[in-house]
Amino acid sequence: MDANPILAEAVRGNWVENRHRGAFIIVDATGRVIASAGDVERPVFPRSAIKSMQALAIFDRHAADRFHHTAEELALACASHHGEDEHVDNVSHFLDRMGLSVSDLECGAHMPTNGKAREALRARGAEPSALHNNCSGKHSGMLSVALAMGVPTSGYVTREHDVQKAVRAAVEYVIGEDLTEDRCGTDGCSIPTWAAPLRAWAHGFARMSTGEGLDAGHAAGATKLFDAATSHPHLVAGTGHLDTLVMEAFGGRLMQKGGAEGVQCGAIRDKGWGYALKCDDGNMAASQAMVAQLLLTYAEPNAAQADVLAQFTRQPARNVRGTVVGELRAVAF
Amino acid sequence: MDANPILAEAVRGNWVENRHRGAFIIVDATGRVIASAGDVERPVFPRSAIKSMQALAIFDRHAADRFHHTAEELALACASHHGEDEHVDNVSHFLDRMGLSVSDLECGAHMPTNGKAREALRARGAEPSALHNNCSGKHSGMLSVALAMGVPTSGYVTREHDVQKAVRAAVEYVIGEDLTEDRCGTDGCSIPTWAAPLRAWAHGFARMSTGEGLDAGHAAGATKLFDAATSHPHLVAGTGHLDTLVMEAFGGRLMQKGGAEGVQCGAIRDKGWGYALKCDDGNMAASQAMVAQLLLTYAEPNAAQADVLAQFTRQPARNVRGTVVGELRAVAF
Numbered sequence: 098m099d100a101n102p103i104l105a106e107a108v109r110g111n112w113v114e115n116r117h118r119g120a121f122i123i124v125d126a127t128g129r130v131i132a133s134a135g136d137v138e139r140p141v142f143p144r145s146a147i148k149s150m151q152a153l154a155i156f157d158r159h160a161a162d163r164f165h166h167t168a169e170e171l172a173l174a175c176a177s178h179h180g181e182d183e184h185v186d187n188v189s190h191f192l193d194r195m196g197l198s199v200s201d202l203e204c205g206a207h208m209p210t211n212g213k214a215r216e217a218l219r220a221r222g223a224e225p226s227a228l229h230n231n232c233s234g235k236h237s238g239m240l241s242v243a244l245a246m247g248v249p250t251s252g253y254v255t256r257e258h259d260v261q262k263a264v265r266a267a268v269e270y271v272i273g274e275d276l277t278e279d280r281c282g283t284d285g286c287s288i289p290t291w292a293a294p295l296r297a298w299a300h301g302f303a304r305m306s307t308g309e310g311l312d313a314g315h316a317a318g319a320t321k322l323f324d325a326a327t328s329h330p331h332l333v334a335g336t337g338h339l340d341t342l343v344m345e346a347f348g349g350r351l352m353q354k355g356g357a358e359g360v361q362c363g364a365i366r367d368k369g370w371g372y373a374l375k376c377d378d379g380n381m382a383a384s385q386a387m388v389a390q391l392l393l394t395y396a397e398p399n400a401a402q403a404d405v406l407a408q409f410t411r412q413p414a415r416n417v418r419g420t421v422v423g424e425l426r427a428v429a430f
Numbered sequence: 431m432d433a434n435p436i437l438a439e440a441v442r443g444n445w446v447e448n449r450h451r452g453a454f455i456i457v458d459a460t461g462r463v464i465a466s467a468g469d470v471e472r473p474v475f476p477r478s479a480i481k482s483m484q485a486l487a488i489f490d491r492h493a494a495d496r497f498h499h500t501a502e503e504l505a506l507a508c509a510s511h512h513g514e515d516e517h518v519d520n521v522s523h524f525l526d527r528m529g530l531s532v533s534d535l536e537c538g539a540h541m542p543t544n545g546k547a548r549e550a551l552r553a554r555g556a557e558p559s560a561l562h563n564n565c566s567g568k569h570s571g572m573l574s575v576a577l578a579m580g581v582p583t584s585g586y587v588t589r590e591h592d593v594q595k596a597v598r599a600a601v602e603y604v605i606g607e608d609l610t611e612d613r614c615g616t617d618g619c620s621i622p623t624w625a626a627p628l629r630a631w632a633h634g635f636a637r638m639s640t641g642e643g644l645d646a647g648h649a650a651g652a653t654k655l656f657d658a659a660t661s662h663p664h665l666v667a668g669t670g671h672l673d674t675l676v677m678e679a680f681g682g683r684l685m686q687k688g689g690a691e692g693v694q695c696g697a698i699r700d701k702g703w704g705y706a707l708k709c710d711d712g713n714m715a716a717s718q719a720m721v722a723q724l725l726l727t728y729a730e731p732n733a734a735q736a737d738v739l740a741q742f743t744r745q746p747a748r749n750v751r752g753t754v755v756g757e758l759r760a761v762a763f
Contacts, residue, residue, distance in 0.1 A: 281444065282443025358440070379448035380712075419538075
C-alpha cells in the first residue's frame with residue numbers, strides 16, 4: 098500500500114515538526130473525477146461528515162410528512178452542534194414537538210463543545226445532558242423516523258433496529274453501493290458507522306447536490322437538507338467552527354461538514370461537485386487545513402471567502418505564554 | 431523522501447480508522463545500531479524528551495556544587511510533571527531553597543495535567559500558577575544554573591541568555607554534534623528547542639546511560655540524573671502516565687521520557703542502550719503505543735513489566751457512553 102501524500106504540516110520555528118498525510122477526491126454527479134490525491138478507494142468511516150446523508154431517512158420513511166420539520170430541525174439533524182444555548186433550546190423544542198424528551202435520546206451526555214457553554218454549565222454546577230451531545234439533533238431526527246415508522250424508539254441506535262436499517266438504506270441508495278458488515282464500527286454517539294471509499298462519499302454528495310441519479314423524493318429531500326444546513330450554519334456546528342464560518346461565507350453555494358478523526362465532506366453546490374477527504378492520522382485541525390486548501394483551490398472563493406479559508410489553511414500555534422511559535426498549514430496541491 | 435512505516439493504528443469495530451507513521455532507533459554508546467525503522471537521520475525536535483540531557487548544565491556550571499540538589503529536585507528538573515500536590519510542593523520548596531519564588535519562573539501558567547488536580551483547583555476557584563506548569567521543575571533547575579553562573583535570572587528562557595547557551599552546550603556535548611540555527615524553534619515553555627536526528631538523541635541517551643565517551647563530570651552527572659528520575663518516577667510525570675508507570679515497573683533499569691508532539695526517548699540502562707522515537711503526526715497516544723512496543727520487543731520485560739507495557743500497546747477507545755468501540759494499537763515490528 099503506497100503512502101498517501103503529505104497534505105498538511107506543522108512548523109515550529111523554522112523547521113517542520115509534524116506531517117499529516119491524507120487523501121481526497123472531488124467528483125461530479127456522474128462520477129467524473131475533478132481532482133483527487135492519494136488512495137480514494139480505501140474504505141474510510143465517514144463519521145459525522147455524512148449526517149445530512151443519514152438524515153435522508155427522514156424523507157424516505159415519511160417522517161417529514163408527519164412532522165413537517167422546520168429548517169432549524171433539519172439543520173440540527175445534519176449537525177455536530179456545540180451545545181450552545183441556541184442548539185440546546187432548538188433540540189429541546191424538536192423533541193417536545195414530537196412528544197418526546199431528553200430521556201429518549203440514546204447518544205449519551207458530554208460537555209458542550211463550545212468553551213463558553215462549558216464554563217456556563219460549570220458555573221451553574223450543572224451536569225451536561227444528552228441535549229448537549231453534539232449529535233442530539235441527528236438523534237432527534239432519527240427518533241422522528243422511528244415514530245413515523247410506528248416502531249418502538251427504544252434501542253434506535255442499534256444496528257438491528259429499523260431506524261438504523263432505514264438510515265443504512267438511505268445512505269446506500271445515495272452512494273450507489275452497499276455498506277457491508279466487514280467494515281462496520283460504532284460511532285461516538287452509539288449508532289453504527291460504515292466504511293466506504295472516499296470516492297463513494299464524494300459521489301453521494303454530488304448526487305445530493307444536483308439530484309442527478311436520485312428519484313424525485315430523494316432529490317427533494319436532499320435539497321431541503323442542504324438548504325436548511327446552508328441557511329442555518331450556526332446550528333450545524335457553532336461559534337468559530339470551520340463548518341459554520343465557511344457556510345456563512347459561501348451562502349448557499351457550499352455544504353460543508355466535518356466528521357471525527359479527520360473526515361471532511363461536502364458539496365460545491367453551484368458546480369454540482371461533491372468532495373470527501375480524510376486525514377490518515379485522524380487529526381481534526383490538519384483535516385481542516387486540508388479541506389480549506391481544497392476549497393481555496395477548487396471552490397472559486399471570492400476575497401471574503403478566501404479570507405475565511407485562510408484562517409484554516411494557516412493556523413498559528415501558540416505556546417503556554419501565548420507567543421506564536423509556529424503554525425499548522427496546508428501543503429498546496 | 432520515503433514515507434516512514436506505520437507503527438500504530440486505530441481500529442474501530444472491525445476496520446482500521448487511523449494510521450500513525452513513525453521512526454525509531456536503538457543504539458549503544460559506540461553508536462552501534464541495535465534496531466531501527468524509518469528515517470532516523472531527519473532532524474526532529476526532541477521537546478521535553480531530553481530534559482535530563484538539558485539538566486546536565488546543572489553539573490557543567492557547578493550549580494550542583496552550590497545547591498546540592500536533592501534527588502527530588504533532579505527528578506523534577508527532568509520532569510514534565512502533572513501539577514499534583516507533590517509536584518507543586520516540591521518545586522515550590524526547590525525555588526524557596528534558592529531564595530527564589532514562582533515569580534522568577536518564565537514558563538507561563540497552565541492548568542495541571544492531572545485531572546483531579548485540575549478539579550481541585552477549579553473547586554477552590556483558583557487560577558493555575560507557573561508552579562503547575564509541567565516544566566516548572568526544569569525551569570527551577572535552569573534558575574539554579576543562572577545563580578551558579580552569577581548571571582541575572584531574568585530572561586533565562588531566551589536563546590541568547592547564558593543559561594540557554596549552557597544548556598545547548600551540554601546537549602551538544604552529549605550527542606556529539608552541533609545544534610544549528612537553521613532548525614530551531616520555541617518550546618511550549620518558551621525555551622529554545624533544537625532539531626537533531628533521532629540517531630543523535632538515542633546516542634546521547636546511550637552515552638548518558640553508560641558514561642562511555644563522556645568525561646568524568648558529565649558521566650557522574652548523567653548517572654545522578656537517571657538515578658534521581660528512575661527512583662522518583664512519580665515526580666517525572668504523574669499518576670497513571672506511561673513514563674511513571676514503566677519506570678516504576680522497571681526499577682532503575684529504564685529511563686523513559688516523553689516529549690510533546692509524539693517524541694519518546696530513554697535508555698535501557700542495564701544494556702547501555704539509548705533510544706529515540708517520533709510519531710510523524712505528533713499524536714502522543716500513538717507514540718506511547720509505539721514506545722511500549724519498542725520496550726516490549728527490546729527491553730526484555732518480565733511478566734509484570736510486560737503487563738504495564740500492554741496497557742499502552744493496546745489502548746481501548748470508548749464512545750460517549752463509555753462503550754469500548756475500538757482500540758489504538760501498536761503495529762508489531
